[in-house]
């Protein structure tokens with residue numbers, strides 16, 4: 001027996017709307033998979049660095065004010081390893097993401113004794129927060145206007 005009940009035709013406006021809605025959900029998925037950076041979470045993640053680093057002062061590791069945009073091994077009065085001096089990396093979101101995932105294999109021979117941050121969202125949050133440590137931030141402005149940072 002034939003089943004002839006009128007069904008939802010793929011040519012109907014309702015079906016077209018359904019298809020469009022499905023397509024837009026599918027298209028937005030790759031964007032949704034990458035959550036935006038969370039600055040507060042990034043500042044919290046910096047607790048992992050504070051045993052050795054501070055934004056404003058060289059400690060076991062070099063200061064982080066002005067990190068984004070500067071070349072690796074370039075803080076004048078900090079005693080870097082040969083490996084970091086020779087790495088010639090410009091620190092930006094991409095290079096920091098690679099370095100912080102696995103510092104010891106990204107810059108073999110570095111004296112940064114830290115295993116890394118495996119979680120990519122945590123790295124994204126942290127890097128977004130590090131990017132706020134620039135010349136227009138209150139905590140870094142005076143440090144970055146000193147001549148020693150300018151060469």
Ligand code: HEC
Nearest residue numbers: 048049052060061062072073080081084110111112113114
């Ligand atoms: C156990 C101590 C230690 C910890 C923890 C640590 N670092 Fe470091 N970091 C260092 C040292 C030492 C250096 C200098 C490395 C060299 O000269 O090879 C360094 C260098 C760096 C550099 C290169 C800076 C430049 O001027 O070229 C970056 C970027 C960095 N650290 C980021 C971080 C971040 C972000 C964290 C936290 C997730 C972190 N570090 C945790 C000790 C540490």
